[in-house]
Amino acid sequence: MISISDYRRQWFGNIRGDVLAGIVVALALIPEAIAFSIIAGVDPKVGLYASFSIAVLIAFTGGRPGMISAATAATAVLMITLVKDHGLEYLLAATVLAGLLQIGAGLLKLGRFMRYVSKSVMTGFVNALAILIFMAQLPELNLSNPGVTWLTYVLVAVGLAIIYLFPRITTTIPSPLVTIIVLTLAVLAMGWDVRTVGDMGALPDTLPFFLIPDVPLTIETLLIIFPYSVAVAVVGLLESLMTQNIVDDLTDTKSSRDQECIGQGIANTATGFIGGMAGCAMIGQSIINVKSGGRGRLSAFTAGVVLLILVVGLGDLVARIPMPALVAIMIMVSIGTFSWSSIKALRVHPRSSSIVMIATVVTVVYTHNLAIGVLVGVLLSGIFFAGKIAQLFRITSTLSDDGRHRTYVLEGQLFYGSAEDFADAFDFREALDRVTIDVSRAHIWDISSVQALDMAILKFRREGSAVEVVGMNDATETLIDKLAIHDKPGAMDKLMGH
Structure with missing residues (x-):
């Protein structure tokens, strides 16, 4: 159990760095939350409200300071059929139940099973996620899409130059934030016609409010939502705990897995009652946060609050942020996320470890499902380990x-x-x-x-x-x-x- 002094330090030990990093993360969360809502087949505000709620609540209840949680693609894809067949209200009910299952997993201390995920699987998970993050940017670079022109490539290149060169001048202000400000001002001043955040969907103009999912409280309803809730709970915890391990390594600190399970559950349960979809930890946004100087709980809280302020209070301004700026940031994230040393290590690592890593990457990229890829990797690891012990x-x-x-x-x-x-x-x-x-x-x-x-x-x-x-x-x-x-x-x- 964490002490009060440690908990206070996690909140106020890095105020300036956490606030600046949280602002950067909030801006990067907007297009992703909208995109994930579209994946699930619901209104953009469902994903935006979820990202606000989960980020704020996990700041208080999570086990890993500095890690960002919000609406994610991993959980959104699991809800597509439920929304299509039964509608939004059943998605909200499934979100609440998924959260309760995650709380139960935390109380039962199931987070300890992460020790059975090998380093090769972790590396494959990270590499696959880096590839998926990059692939998600390709539609914004496709010249056949409306609003995407040669100018898009120029702005993305300028954005990447700012991201990597600005820190040589000063690290006082996070370079991703500078990128967003500079490219937005340039596009507005020059009147260039490029895709903006507003082109991805309408932003909400009201604060979220408490509501109870409008579904019949019957066994039939439970049988409908239970399979989806279990899938969301498992995938959400799997991605969250693996992201937690990565942030632990990046910050050279340890955190509580069981508390993270409980925190994710509380965040998802509450989110279902304000009209939001289920979510989990986000490796891309967490890396943006850490690389931008975020280390404490205040960074996640700031990201959630600033996100809500931006989309509700400053929606017209946020809608004008050019997508090339956010694409540049996400490309930076994908490059930073990928374990480039793992490619060189293929020559020296045991063949079984390399096969596990590659199989995890291929499965995740092919299925776009992190859980399936990790499962394949864990099974292969177990088979190879059993073979070695048998010898x-x-x-x-x-x-x-x-x-x-x-x-x-x-x-x-x-x-x-x-x-x-x-x-x-x-x-x-x-x-x-x-x-x-x-x-x-x-x-x-x-x-x-x-x-x-x-x-x-x-x-x-x-x-x-x-x-x-x-x-x-x-x-x-x-x-x-x-x-x-x-x-x-x-x-x-x-x-x-x-």
């Missing part, structure tokens, strides 16, 4: 001087991956009076290995040999006592029946 298992044997007693010594981990090698190591037709299986240097893990041990013992007994298993540690002995059947009546018949 470390071996059995040696010695025969007594009289040739009547053989001792088999097991070394390593006996589990489903090594059970076949275990079974192949015995010569059941050898004429022996006694057989000793020494497991003092091994550990038995699962029912597959217990069944393999049962089969070996029973086959030796069938050939007339007395079998003794020695050297079991406490965990192995407990598992054997619970699952083994070689000493039970009709053991061979039961074993062959399986």
